[in-house]
Amino acid sequence: MASIPREKNTFVVTTPIYYVNDLPHIGSAYTTIAADVIARFYRLQNRAVLMATGTDEHGQKIQRTAESLGRSPQAHCDQIAAGFQSLWHKLDIQTDRFIRTTSPRHEAIVREFFQRVWDRGDIYMGQQQGWYCVACEEFKEERELLPEKRCPLHPNKAVEWRDEQNYFFRLSKYQTQLEQLYQDQPSFIQPEGRRNEVLSFVSQGLQDFSISRVNLEWGIPLPVNPSHTIYVWFDALLNYITAALEPDQEPTLANALATWWPASLHLIGKDILRFHAVYWPAMLMSAEMPLPGRVFGHGFLTKDGQKMGKSLGNVIDPFDLVQRYQSDAIRYYFLKEIEFGRDGDFNETRFVNILNADLANDLGNLLNRTLKMADKYCDRRVPTLVEDAIAIDNVLKSKGIDLGSQVAQAYELLAFSQACEAVLAVVRASNKYIDEQAPWKQYKQGNQAAVDQIIYTVLETVRLAAYLLSPVIPNLSNQIYHQLGFEVDFNHHDIGVVAPFSQHASWGVLPANQMLNDPQPIFQRLEPPS
Numbered sequence: 171m172a173s174i175p176r177e178k179n180t181f182v183v184t185t186p187i188y189y190v191n192d193l194p195h196i197g198s199a200y201t202t203i204a205a206d207v208i209a210r211f212y213r214l215q216n217r218a219v220l221m222a223t224g225t226d227e228h229g230q231k232i233q234r235t236a237e238s239l240g241r242s243p244q245a246h247c248d249q250i251a252a253g254f255q256s257l258w259h260k261l262d263i264q265t266d267r268f269i270r271t272t273s274p275r276h277e278a279i280v281r282e283f284f285q286r287v288w289d290r291g292d293i294y295m296g297q298q299q300g301w302y303c304v305a306c307e308e309f310k311e312e313r314e315l316l317p318e319k320r321c322p323l324h325p326n327k328a329v330e331w332r333d334e335q336n337y338f339f340r341l342s343k344y345q346t347q348l349e350q351l352y353q354d355q356p357s358f359i360q361p362e363g364r365r366n367e368v369l370s371f372v373s374q375g376l377q378d379f380s381i382s383r384v385n386l387e388w389g390i391p392l393p394v395n396p397s398h399t400i401y402v403w404f405d406a407l408l409n410y411i412t413a414a415l416e417p418d419q420e421p422t423l424a425n426a427l428a429t430w431w432p433a434s435l436h437l438i439g440k441d442i443l444r445f446h447a448v449y450w451p452a453m454l455m456s457a458e459m460p461l462p463g464r465v466f467g468h469g470f471l472t473k474d475g476q477k478m479g480k481s482l483g484n485v486i487d488p489f490d491l492v493q494r495y496q497s498d499a500i501r502y503y504f505l506k507e508i509e510f511g512r513d514g515d516f517n518e519t520r521f522v523n524i525l526n527a528d529l530a531n532d533l534g535n536l537l538n539r540t541l542k543m544a545d546k547y548c549d550r551r552v553p554t555l556v557e558d559a560i561a562i563d564n565v566l567k568s569k570g571i572d573l574g575s576q577v578a579q580a581y582e583l584l585a586f587s588q589a590c591e592a593v594l595a596v597v598r599a600s601n602k603y604i605d606e607q608a609p610w611k612q613y614k615q616g617n618q619a620a621v622d623q624i625i626y627t628v629l630e631t632v633r634l635a636a637y638l639l640s641p642v643i644p645n646l647s648n649q650i651y652h653q654l655g656f657e658v659d660f661n662h663h664d665i666g667v668v669a670p671f672s673q674h675a676s677w678g679v680l681p682a683n684q685m686l687n688d689p690q691p692i693f694q695r696l697e698p699p700s
């Protein structure tokens with residue numbers, strides 16, 4: 171791809187890269203769906219979008235998992251990474267980059283970056299003593315630990331004592347600069363509560379952290395001392411730089427900076443906030459590279475109100491879920507039901523109820539019955555109206571006129587649930603409108619102009635709803651657009667050219683006289699779980 175000028179029209183969104191100790195769980199799917207939705211939203215806006223995800227493949231945790239399964243670490247990583255890719259495909263997630271930290275391109279970036287930080291004098295050798303949680307791949311402060319030296323995030327695993335020579339990164343040197351960053355750019359860490367957590371952590375004084383390991387083979391050797399490997403988090407954070415390379419470009423920092431760096435938005439879970447909001451910007455400051463635009467820490471998912479975990483036996487398998495319910499349903503539930511940034515729950519009965527209410531009834535039935543009426547009363551075409559036939563204070567038109575900008579603002583703020591709610595409110599208003607206006611009565615009375623206006627108004631509202639929800643439910647939006655007579659594919663990367671937001675997010679786009687297609691139910695009612 172030709173390089174894009176600096177005042178780039180780019181939008182770069184990333185997910186964390188996932189550990190390959192196990193197949194993806196619903197938590198990883200949650201972040202990745204959200205990233206895909208925001209990427210799709212900016213594609214509608216015709217921005218040059220890069221959506222990056224990948225797998226975090228080095229470190230003790232992965233090495234031990236592979237050993238326990240009797241596999242070589244690389245063979246293990248290959249297998250699990252393929253599982254992630256397959257799930258993203260099933261969930262209709264459009265990844266522009268899938269970064270694997272064991273790829274030679276990534277290794278080249280890590281080495282060059284390390285060298286820069288080394289040349290700045292920000293790396294030194296020291297003695298690391300402390301409690302290490304292999305599941306977090308992180309040293310823990312003694313005061314953070316639960317009784318019997320257990321990690322608060324992994325209470326069924328004991329932390330391990332380490333006393334070894336490591337190389338350290340001078341995080342403490344960046345204390346003031348980081349504080350300045352948080353002050354100058356209040357939106358750097360979101361939401362507000364997470365920002366406060368970081369401010370309070372940093373105000374306690376930053377300590378240098380170790381960035382190398384000894385006695386661990388499964389990692390990138392340190393350029394300055396190959397008997398050490400690079401700490402998995404130092405390595406992993408750099409995936410965001412590797413992602414900024416074009417696939418055919420030589421893997422250098424200069425190339426990564428040319429087009430896609432800095433990232434606009436890092437989406438992460440709240441447990442890995444410190445790495446992204448403190449360590450990562452400091453590493454970039456040291457390497458004198460631009461900082462990302464914002465870091466958003468979302469909440470954690472529970473199942474039926476309980477923490478999910480293998481030992482609890484209540485993990486939701488996303489492969490099973492997508493097979494039973496299809497991707498749009500899953501995407502919609504998680505984004506509509508949970509306020510992004512807060513913790514949220516998955517409950518299958520609630521899942522089924524919400525989908526039936528919103529997608530099968532409110533949206534699906536509305537389209538279906540209106541199309542049937544258009545078939546009967548309007549010759550299966552979009553009615554042709556005289557100009558300004560629909561009054562500006564028509565309840566649906568007046569809502570529809572504002573809806574595009576309202577929903578766009580919600581997406582920009584990552585308020586996915588608000589975006590869905592705003593659209594659904596108009597859909598519900600349309601159902602009420604059609605019942606009140608009773609076009610079947612008008613038809614009987616020979617009032618064709620009134621029938622035309624009602625049918626047009628409702629069909630146009632459904633179209634607008636489908637367009638604005640297309641980042642969340644692209645396949646349902648495709649079906650709706652198709653039944654309305656368009657040939658538009660919301661899964662296509664050039665959607666922002668074919669159906670740009672500037673046009674399709676407005677009211678009054680449905681062309682008069684457009685031939686409509688067969689009304690088909692777009693969403694089959696789901697059976698309650700047994």
Ligand code: MSP
Binds near residue numbers: 441470
């Ligand atoms: N490999 C690191 C990230 C490196 S990014 C440079 C990692 N991987 S992880 O696989 O353990 O977690 C990935 C993401 O999943 C994290 O953002 C984490 O917050 C998220 N989740 C893990 N369990 C979750 C839930 N139950 N609910 C929501 N998100 C959860 O950390």
